[in-house]
Amino acid sequence: MRSLKHFAGAWLAVAAGLGGSASFAFAQSQPADTSGAAVAPASTQVPVPPAYYGAIALDKGKGRLVKLPRAVANLFVADDSIASVRPASPGVMFVFGKAPGTTDVVATDQDGNRIAQYSVTVNPSNYQGQRLQSQSQAIAPGNGVTAESEPGGMVVRGTVNTPEEADNVINQAKVISGGNVTNDLTVNEPVQVELKVRIASMQRNVTRELGIDWSSVGSSAIKIGKFSLTGGTASAAQSLSSLTQGGVGLTWPGGTFEGVIDALATDNLAHVLAEPTLTTLSGTQANFQVGGQFPIPTASGSNGTVTVSYKNYGVLLSFIPTVLSDGRIALQVAPQFSEINAANSSSVSTGGTSSSGQSETFNVPSLTMTSASSTVILGSGQGMAIAGLLEDTTNQVDNGVPGLSEMPLLGALFRGDAFQRVQQELVITVTPYLVNPVNTPSTIASPDDGWTPPNDLQRVLELRDNGTNTVAAKIPGDAGFMVQ
Secondary structure, X not given: OHHHXXXXXXXXXXXXXXXXXXXXXXXOOOOOOOOOOOOOOOOOOOOOOOOEXXXXXXXXXXXXXXXXXXXXXXXXXXXXXXXXXXXXXXXEEEEEEOOOEEEEEEEEXXXXXXXXXXXXXXXXXXXXXXXXXXXXXXXXXXXXXXXXXXXXXXXXXXXXXXXXXXXXXXXXXXXXXXOEEEEEEEEOOOOEEEEEEEEEEEEEEEEEEEEEEEEEOOOOOEEEOOEEEEOOEEEEOOOOOOOXXXXXXXXXXXXXXXXXXXXXXXXXXXXXXXXXXXXXXXXXXEEXXXXXXXXXXXXXXXXXXXXXXXXXXXXXXXXXXEEOOOOOEEEEEEEEEEEEEEEEEEEEEEEEEOOOOOEEEEEEEEEEEEEOOEEEEEOOOOOEEEEXXXXXXXXXXXXXXXXHHHOOOHHHHHEXXXXXXXXXXXXXXXXXXXXXXXXXXXXXXXXXXXXXXXXXXXXXXXXXXXXXXXXXXXXXXXXXXXXX
């Protein structure tokens, strides 16, 4: 037992909970006086050192050893539901976070003098945030992602290289936290993507018509099929074709008898080429239109009030590029090519009547449309055909007089044949590029480079649409420098 008497560092902790607080007391044993000499009372009082004030921050469920300025006798906790303290030695205490919040810890000596006071802040557990930080190194290597847990979610901060990396980090944060995620990530350099779209269309329309149409001047007495017979003359009740006709006439004594030869050959070749170009940031939608709008009137109400809305037509393009971590481009593109088709227009009543008492109507044209929607992954400068259309339509119509048109050889004089073939081929190609802004805008070419308007003499006498004068060349540097 001798060793216990001479151990100056021995202590005894006594905990007492009063009013939600906790205290711990230390008792130090003094060595026994075996000399037998009388102890003289102290003549002077030792000054008390000033108290130390500090702050402690830790997560819920975490603990920390805190070294005190000197040996203490008592420890007090203002709210032991937020944090608890345990003495590790007279000069060291262990603080444990129990619940999010803030409380105070006070340490005193045997005389009740304050030695130290700490403001303890317990934060919500950041286990989920630390887990995300660890996994983000595999999702986005070399990034500076930090995450902090908060009630009901997580806050993600830091920088990443591409928008794809940002999306992957946020998606992983949602999986880990299971709640709301506040995205405070910053992309180092927003990547710009330029998309070149080529819409090429070839259409061929072949029409062949051959036949004989009859017409005559006179009154009709007998009508058979398409022909009327009267007084030895024949006239067509209706024409075989509405197209332009070439006629050969024959005059009979006492009257006029005309036979119209309907012979028509038409070859139409149409070529449509559109090459729109768009530039936008990665992950941002861009739209482009070349064409126009046509009105669509709509009648409403009992009084036939007409309101007009507009429909787009022409070349319409929208796309969303996303630059992947390996430099490739995930591209969502939706090109559309449309044109007005008056042949398939529809008549719509306004609901009102004109001054003559007839119902008022208006014609609404239709649209011939070709569109596509696709998602592809391409490298910068690589092209791909995302849509193709090959159409081959044949239409043949035979008109003739029943019976007469079926006779061998002579039947050709009483019938007409119309043949039409339409061939169309359409290809849409896309080519994305990773681009950067141009530092010298003067290097960008424009269609009017080098163009000057002609003067009166050049325009009237020489029929020129471009003047001979040239635009003065821009000096690329200051005087005194040689440009090669």
